Amino acid sequence: MKFKNTHKDHQITDESIYQSRRKLLKAGLIGTAGMLSSPNFALTLPKSEPNSKFVIDELTREQDATTYNNFYEFSLSKSGPSEKAGGLKTDPWSVEVGGLCEKQGTFDLEKLINQFQLEERIYRMRCVEAWSMVIPWNGFKLSDLIKYCKPLNSAKYLYFETLYDPKQMPGQNGRSIPWPYREGLRMDEAMNDLTLMAVGMYGKNLPNQNGAPLRLVTPWKYGFKGIKSIVKIQFMDKQPINSWQAIAPNEYGFYANVNPQVDHPRWSQATERRITGGFSLFNSRIDTQMFNGYGDYVADMYNGMDLRKNF
Ligand SMILES: Nc1nc2c(c(=O)[nH]1)N[C@H]1C(S)=C(S)[C@@H](COP(=O)(O)O)O[C@H]1N2
Numbered sequence: 001m002k003f004k005n006t007h008k009d010h011q012i013t014d015e016s017i018y019q020s021r022r023k024l025l026k027a028g029l030i031g032t033a034g035m036l037s038s039p040n041f042a043l044t045l046p047k048s049e050p051n052s053k054f055v056i057d058e059l060t061r062e063q064d065a066t067t068y069n070n071f072y073e074f075s076l077s078k079s080g081p082s083e084k085a086g087g088l089k090t091d092p093w094s095v096e097v098g099g100l101c102e103k104q105g106t107f108d109l110e111k112l113i114n115q116f117q118l119e120e121r122i123y124r125m126r127c128v129e130a131w132s133m134v135i136p137w138n139g140f141k142l143s144d145l146i147k148y149c150k151p152l153n154s155a156k157y158l159y160f161e162t163l164y165d166p167k168q169m170p171g172q173n174g175r176s177i178p179w180p181y182r183e184g185l186r187m188d189e190a191m192n193d194l195t196l197m198a199v200g201m202y203g204k205n206l207p208n209q210n211g212a213p214l215r216l217v218t219p220w221k222y223g224f225k226g227i228k229s230i231v232k233i234q235f236m237d238k239q240p241i242n243s244w245q246a247i248a249p250n251e252y253g254f255y256a257n258v259n260p261q262v263d264h265p266r267w268s269q270a271t272e273r274r275i276t277g278g279f280s281l282f283n284s285r286i287d288t289q290m291f292n293g294y295g296d297y298v299a300d301m302y303n304g305m306d307l308r309k310n311f
């Protein structure tokens, strides 16, 4: 399957960000401050004051974003997924939609995504392990898929599952996680304009190690919410339990909102190591922003909630 990039006039396909920046410069799509500011993006990066002199909202190098991964189905190491996920068969791929919605069924992914408008969006991403990246995703809005499925009024949450196939995913022979990998969102979070179903990154199809052919992207939440290689979506009336919650409920909650004021029990969440590329994977430590800097778009959803309890 090959997704059709709807923004043919702006494709970040170069192996090196320096090359693509040069191209963008040439095309007049890059601001003088060095921030990416293309009118083609449906959503520009929310403005934020640099919170350290080292902050640069520069794209992470594709090379780093595709070789420094978390994907326990293949490996527990960061480099393992890129070495071991290559054989995963992602075409054809189907997604089973069920639960509290009218349009239940098993849908062929290629046919499914043809229903929706694909966009390119540059998002800051932050892992609970306190490293972060800036990634250009290609995908469609989860809200479009939800509307397509016609949820019942009783549907309050969305539940997702990754493929379970130990033959293709050798990590599933181990017990690191109760398989299959699971994730959930409250319906308003799922409907939020930021929430993306990614089918590509850097203008290309998603590499397997990044969750091909379909993965969730919620940039105001820790990376573990970004469930990969999704085969099942269910509309539910009760809050589902995600995989990390199931393993360690005191360390990983349902909401997983990026929150510098609420530390992980074993380490601080106040700062993060921004992986951009260039000299090393450890190139700058910056202050973590509330909701990863996306508060203007998402803070309202959590009004009146105790975010220490709902972490
Ligand atoms: N199925 C599945 N999805 C997953 C994971 C995983 O192990 N299995 N790891 C999560 C974690 S902890 C992170 S930080 C992100 C990493 O995404 P990336 O490798 O594309 O950066 O994927 C998330 N989605």
Ligand SMILES: [Mo]
Pocket: 070, 127, 128, 129, 222, 223, 224
């Ligand atoms: Mo993570």
